[in-house]
Amino acid sequence: MTQEREKSPVRISLLGCGTVGGGVLRLLQENKDFLGLRAGGEIEVTHVLVKSPNKPRVAECKKEWLTTDPEVIFGDPRVDLVVEVMGGEQPAYDYIQRAIAAGKGVVTANKLLIAKHGPELVEQAIKNRTDLAFEASVGGGIPIIRTLREALASDSVASVHGILNGTCNYILTRMREGMSFGVALQQAQELGYAEADPTLDVGGHDAAQKLVVMSMLAFGASVNAGEIMVEGISEIEEVDLQFADRFGYRIKHLGIGYDRGERVELRVHPALVRKNSVLANVDGVLNGVFVEGRALGPCLLVGRGAGDMPTAVSVVADIVDVARSRIEGQPGLATRGIQLKHRPVMPIEEVETRYYLRFAVGDHPGVLGHIASALGAESVSIEQMVQEGRALEADDAVPVCIITHRCQEGAVRRALKAIESQVFLKGAPRILRIEDV
Numbered sequence: 001m002t003q004e005r006e007k008s009p010v011r012i013s014l015l016g017c018g019t020v021g022g023g024v025l026r027l028l029q030e031n032k033d034f035l036g037l038r039a040g041g042e043i044e045v046t047h048v049l050v051k052s053p054n055k056p057r058v059a060e061c062k063k064e065w066l067t068t069d070p071e072v073i074f075g076d077p078r079v080d081l082v083v084e085v086m087g088g089e090q091p092a093y094d095y096i097q098r099a100i101a102a103g104k105g106v107v108t109a110n111k112l113l114i115a116k117h118g119p120e121l122v123e124q125a126i127k128n129r130t131d132l133a134f135e136a137s138v139g140g141g142i143p144i145i146r147t148l149r150e151a152l153a154s155d156s157v158a159s160v161h162g163i164l165n166g167t168c169n170y171i172l173t174r175m176r177e178g179m180s181f182g183v184a185l186q187q188a189q190e191l192g193y194a195e196a197d198p199t200l201d202v203g204g205h206d207a208a209q210k211l212v213v214m215s216m217l218a219f220g221a222s223v224n225a226g227e228i229m230v231e232g233i234s235e236i237e238e239v240d241l242q243f244a245d246r247f248g249y250r251i252k253h254l255g256i257g258y259d260r261g262e263r264v265e266l267r268v269h270p271a272l273v274r275k276n277s278v279l280a281n282v283d284g285v286l287n288g289v290f291v292e293g294r295a296l297g298p299c300l301l302v303g304r305g306a307g308d309m310p311t312a313v314s315v316v317a318d319i320v321d322v323a324r325s326r327i328e329g330q331p332g333l334a335t336r337g338i339q340l341k342h343r344p345v346m347p348i349e350e351v352e353t354r355y356y357l358r359f360a361v362g363d364h365p366g367v368l369g370h371i372a373s374a375l376g377a378e379s380v381s382i383e384q385m386v387q388e389g390r391a392l393e394a395d396d397a398v399p400v401c402i403i404t405h406r407c408q409e410g411a412v413r414r415a416l417k418a419i420e421s422q423v424f425l426k427g428a429p430r431i432l433r434i435e436d437v
């Protein structure tokens with residue numbers, strides 16, 4: 001049976017042939033010789049499902065593969081493996097379910113879908129003894145899923161910190177160099193890093209989807225994504241980057257996860273990280289994931305988190321793995337290693353870290369004392385406090401910036417509420433978390 005299998009190719013169909021799908025077809029062609037050897041048999045493309053058949057495609061996409069009819073793929077029992085690179089929730093979700101139900105292997109790059117339906121799809125794949133592989137859904141070309149699932153199968157992960165969105169990292173890097181948020185965003189769009197509608201990126205939700213997927217592998221956690229606190233970068237101002245620099249920090253947009261016993265601590269937000277820390281120096285459009293294993297200690301992965309070829313590297317690596325497992329008569333082996341349990345997400349009020357607080361205040365005597373005593377009343381103690389300059393006009397605001405010692409977020413929020421009612425305050429206080437990674 002296995003010998004027969006080795007002689008026949010593994011037949012794959014792509015659902016989608018845009019940025020990622022085009023890269024996948026190019027890489028399959030460029031590396032054809034050794035991919036076949038690594039998979040243990042030839043990988044043959046049979047169909048490519050698209051919406052508009054007349055759109056221009058990469059040269060490697062043969063016209064005869066193109067179809068707009070999914071039934072051509074699902075009705076063909078010779079198709080061993082479905083590669084979902086179309087994106088979105090529907091119809092991708094239905095197609096993946098159908099492929100798994102039919103015992104076909106599935107490779108997907110779809111973070112939205114895995115974040116929303118991953119645990120249930122993994123369970124379905126395990127039940128059907130088939131593969132569901134999703135390396136490209138987090139960190140583009142960075143092999144973070146494989147690292148967590150395979151290399152760290154022996155260890156228990158204490159925490160993960162990821163720069164998971166290249167657009168946010170690019171914008172924050174340019175802002176640190178003096179560019180405004182708007183100009184940096186426009187540049188990111190012109191360079192093809194940001195979507196035409198960048199809301200998912202700069203609002204933090206793209207990173208949140210990736211964090212949910214990572215926490216499946218890092219902590220074996222199936223979570224309700226709605227419980228995760230998500231903040232983007234659009235509120236970050238130049239003055240925050242300057243203060244951070246002065247205190248010895250850089251601001252990075254992070255997806256953060258900690259194993260907290262029965263619960264997991266998951267949050268997505270901009271954070272101050274020390275200038276000499278490993279993640280502080282992952283700049284521009286690069287992604288980086290810092291994993292702390294209980295036995296391993298620190299481990300850092302850095303690379304290109306998006307783009308046709310980096311993402312295709314991850315998708316094709318999954319195709320090779322899934323193809324090999326089928327050729328060797330062991331489909332579903334890798335997916336069976338993913339063991340998930342529902343874990344509640346720790347409420348943000350209970351999260352303990354250090355905080356950067358910035359207030360715009362009227363330049364009156366006693367203001368600093370008021371702020372300090374409101375924080376003190378909630379047992380939030382101050383590590384550093386800076387008041388910048390003097391107001392030129394009586395009504396002008398001056399910034400006051402505070403770094404706290406470690407405390408609960410609930411206490412900080414209660415203190416800020418008390419301060420917000422004070423007449424000296426000119427605008428909402430800025431609260432940023434500090435991560436010691």
Ligand SMILES: NC(=O)c1ccc[n+]([C@@H]2O[C@H](COP(=O)([O-])OP(=O)(O)OC[C@H]3O[C@@H](n4cnc5c(N)ncnc54)[C@H](OP(=O)(O)O)[C@@H]3O)[C@@H](O)[C@H]2O)c1
Pocket residue numbers: 015016017018019020021049050051052053055084085086087088090091109110111112136137140305306307308311
């Ligand atoms: N782009 C990246 O750098 C990157 C990185 C990591 C992960 N991903 C993930 O990879 C997936 C694909 O992203 P992408 O950037 O390659 O998207 P894309 O360029 O927009 O391509 C989507 C492809 O899917 C096809 N398609 C969409 N809806 C369809 C439908 N209902 N029926 C048939 N075909 C349909 C489109 O057909 P037409 O060509 O005919 O319009 C197109 O070929 C997404 O899940 C994304 O989150 C992307």
